[in-house]
Amino acid sequence: MASAICFDHQNSGFQAGIINGTVNAEVHxxxxxxxxxxxxxxxxxxPFGRDTDFIERGAILDQIHYKCAVPGSRIALVGLGGVxxxxxxxxxxxxIQERSPETWVFWAHTSNAARxxxxxxxxANYVKISExxxxxxxxxxxxxxxxxxxxxxxxxxxxxxxxxxSFLLEARGTEGGNSQPLVSYLPQSRNGSxxxxxxxxxxxxxxxxxxxxxAVEPMSRADALALFEKKLGKQRESQDIAELxxxxxxxxxxxxxxxxxxxxxxxxxxVRQYLEDFKKSDRKRASLLNYEGEQLRxxxxxxxxxxITWQISFDHVRKIRPSAADLLSxxxxxxxxxxxxxxxxxxxxxxxxxxxxxxxxxDNEQDYDxxxxxxxxxxxxxxxVALRNFSxxxxxxxxxxxxxxxxxxxxxxxxxxxxxxxxxxxxxxxRNLCAEFPTGEYENWIxxxxxxxxxxxxxxxxxxxxxxxxxWASILYKAAWYAWRVGNAVEAEKMSVQALKVRKRILGREHxxxxxxMAMVGLAYELRGLWEAAEKLQLQ
Numbered sequence: 001m002a003s004a005i006c007f008d009h010q011n012s013g014f015q016a017g018i019i020n021g022t023v024n025a026e027v028h029x030x031x032x033x034x035x036x037x038x039x040x041x042x043x044x045x046x047p048f049g050r051d052t053d054f055i056e057r058g059a060i061l062d063q064i065h066y067k068c069a070v071p072g073s074r075i076a077l078v079g080l081g082g083v084x085x086x087x088x089x090x091x092x093x094x095x096i097q098e099r100s101p102e103t104w105v106f107w108a109h110t111s112n113a114a115r116x117x118x119x120x121x122x123x124a125n126y127v128k129i130s131e132x133x134x135x136x137x138x139x140x141x142x143x144x145x146x147x148x149x150x151x152x153x154x155x156x157x158x159x160x161x162x163x164x165x166s167f168l169l170e171a172r173g174t175e176g177g178n179s180q181p182l183v184s185y186l187p188q189s190r191n192g193s194x195x196x197x198x199x200x201x202x203x204x205x206x207x208x209x210x211x212x213x214x215a216v217e218p219m220s221r222a223d224a225l226a227l228f229e230k231k232l233g234k235q236r237e238s239q240d241i242a243e244l245x246x247x248x249x250x251x252x253x254x255x256x257x258x259x260x261x262x263x264x265x266x267x268x269x270x271v272r273q274y275l276e277d278f279k280k281s282d283r284k285r286a287s288l289l290n291y292e293g294e295q296l297r298x299x300x301x302x303x304x305x306x307x308i309t310w311q312i313s314f315d316h317v318r319k320i321r322p323s324a325a326d327l328l329s330x331x332x333x334x335x336x337x338x339x340x341x342x343x344x345x346x347x348x349x350x351x352x353x354x355x356x357x358x359x360x361x362x363d364n365e366q367d368y369d370x371x372x373x374x375x376x377x378x379x380x381x382x383x384x385v386a387l388r389n390f391s392x393x394x395x396x397x398x399x400x401x402x403x404x405x406x407x408x409x410x411x412x413x414x415x416x417x418x419x420x421x422x423x424x425x426x427x428x429x430x431r432n433l434c435a436e437f438p439t440g441e442y443e444n445w446i447x448x449x450x451x452x453x454x455x456x457x458x459x460x461x462x463x464x465x466x467x468x469x470x471x472w473a474s475i476l477y478k479a480a481w482y483a484w485r486v487g488n489a490v491e492a493e494k495m496s497v498q499a500l501k502v503r504k505r506i507l508g509r510e511h512x513x514x515x516x517x518m519a520m521v522g523l524a525y526e527l528r529g530l531w532e533a534a535e536k537l538q539l540q
Contacts, residue, residue, distance in 0.1 A: 039128045042153055044097040044105035046090060053230035054091050055223045057084070063214055064092050064195065068156060071190040076204035077197045079216035080391040080405070081309035082253030085197040088216065089158050092195065096156055104155035113167040116182065127152075140185040147187045155192040162196055163316065165203045183207070199313055202389040218250040218405075227252060231259035232271070240271040247278055249405050253306045254289065261291050286414045289407065310411040313390050323379060324386035329421065331393065331404055332412035333429035333461055335453035339402040343432045343454075345380055426461050427468040433458055434471035440481030448482040455479035459495060466506055473502040477517055484523050492524035 067075045077085040093105045104127075108119035120143045124132040129146055131137045146152060162168070168183040186194060186207075198204050204213050219227065224245040228235075235241055248254040262269050277284050289307040318325035331339055384402075387393045394403050416422040437451050438444035458475050480496035483489075500517040507514050518537060525534035 040126070042102050042104045042155075044093050045123070045126055046093045046105065046107045046158075047109075048090050050094045051087060051090065053227070054087065055219070055227050055230070057088070057219060057223055060088060060214065060216065061092060061095070064088070065096075067212055067214070068092075068096075068193040068195060070193070072188055073193040073212065074186075074208040075193070075195050075212045075214065076208045077195070077214050077216050078201050078204045078391070079199065080218075080251075080408070081199050081313055082251055082306040083216050083218060083391075084252040085199075085216050086160055087252065089160060089195055089197050093156070093158060100154065102153055104153060106155060106157045108157060108159050110159045110162045110168070112164075113172075113182065116167070120185075140182060144185040144187050147192055148189050150189070150191045153191065157186070157192060157194045159186075159194060159196045162198045162203055162207070163200055163313070165198075165200075165206055169206065199391065200389050201391070202386075219252055219255075221245065221250065224248075224250040224252075224255060227255050228259060231256060232262065235271060237271040240275055244271055244275045244278070247275065249407055251306060251405075251407065253309065254407065257289065257291055257306060261288065282410060282413065285410055289410070306407065307411045307414060310408055311415045313392075314412060314415055317386060317390060317392075321383065321386045324383040326425075327380075327383045328387055328392055328412055329416055329425040330428055330432075331402065332409040332416070333426055333457065334404075334409075335457045336404050336406045336409060337401075338396070338450060338453065339404070340436075340450065340454075341400045341402070343436055344402075345376075423464055427463050427465065429461070430458060430463050430468050430471045430475065434475050437475055437478050439478055440483075440485045442485070445482070445486070448479075452479060452482060455495070456491070459498060469502050469506060473499040473506075473513075473517070477503075477513075477520060480520050480524065484520065484527055487527070489524060489527040493521070493528060496520040496524050 064075060064077075067073055077088060079085050093107065096103055097105055106119075106123050108123070109115040110119070117139065120139050121132070123143050124139055124146075127146060129142050131142055132139065147155060147157070165183075168186075169181050171179040171181050196204065196207055201213065218224075221242075225242060228241050228245060232241075244258065245255065248258060258274060262271060262274050274288070278288055279285075286307060290305045292305045292308075314325065314328065317328065327344060330344060334343075384393070384395075388395070392404065392408055395401075396403060413422060416425055433451070433454055436447075437455060438447050440448060455475050456479070458472060459479075463469055463472055476495040476499040480492045480494075480499065483492035483495065496517060500514070500521050503511065503514040503517050522534045522537045525531075525537065
């Protein structure tokens, strides 16, 4: 006899009384549904502590506040590596929390796709999105939907260090077939705003409107001195600190580096000693700027050495546009100001035409020359845009000359040295300048005046090969001629003596160029009132 069995609601599993016959039972295990968790109150989720040494830096934070106050806004801070973009974003995060405690502030590392996903998972965990532990859930979609929900309150999302946006903009392959690019998971929502930091203006333009790009420049003199005082305390060496701030071109990361170096070695290292070492040579400057003191408010992927920081950007430019990296290589040997377009275009047009002209028939040579000039011009402009996008160079008001930070030039030359390209680009620089620098006659003074700082730069960049040394001596001879004509006796003597030494060794004492150099040295001696030295040289 079979018995009927009644299970009440408290029983579970498989239970049986008296059973006649076989039993076929399937046991189903179901995971308990995820219970919604109560999220914490809004707060600033920033992976860095607040900087008690933060310097206000004019109205930049006010600009950020003003632009981010617009519902649904997207803002980008753009500037050279080490100029302080992330530090401004950190301070803004804490200030917005103070001003508006009901506002969420989220921080996402966006140097690559893996770190972006890691940041989104951290956000999902912190706000306790219910499906976040489901292995099949799309974490980007979950966070996107949470941010879009106006009931969750106001928020600011900071995307730090987007220097290559390709991982955001390219379609992604997922198991579920969702191929939307990651940028689509940055919500356009009235209850939130997005603040981006990037070294690349081109990246910024792909993610925000042009009017919402804020350029971050090096510090003002006053702010740089204030930062030194915060890091080193009140110093007696105020004049030395001011001089060092100028030498470091008011770059925040370079200032913090120098202050850390001095502090760690005090009292055996002073500001004056650091400054004297810094002035000694390119090699010593690079060594000091390569110092990687620990920085508490820099991402683990970011380098604390400003030299390495810039060289990473340089590597990126070389990867995406090699010709722009070549242009930067050439520019690194000029004086930092007033770099003339004509001397740079020579590099582009000569190199490209020599490489490609053999591929064309002589019948089409004239048409080819016109097309090639136009093509080279376009290539040159694209190279300039690429370098400006990374704030490596700027264009002067005249539109035909350029400027660079001297520390960027140093970082570029050190990169070239490591990759065995330093001598190649030094010789190209010497060749271009030699072809353009005129004699020191009065009718050439305007051109000589513009090119003279670059001749002084060349004097410190002596090449190795004999042909390049001849060009180098020619530059110094013509520059000494100009210096003598305008009464600059010290430079006339220094340059003419350098030119004479090279010409004697390479060309011999009796060569016309050597004799001209001897005469120029004599004129420089006379200008300085060194009559005996001038007379002795004439007797030779």
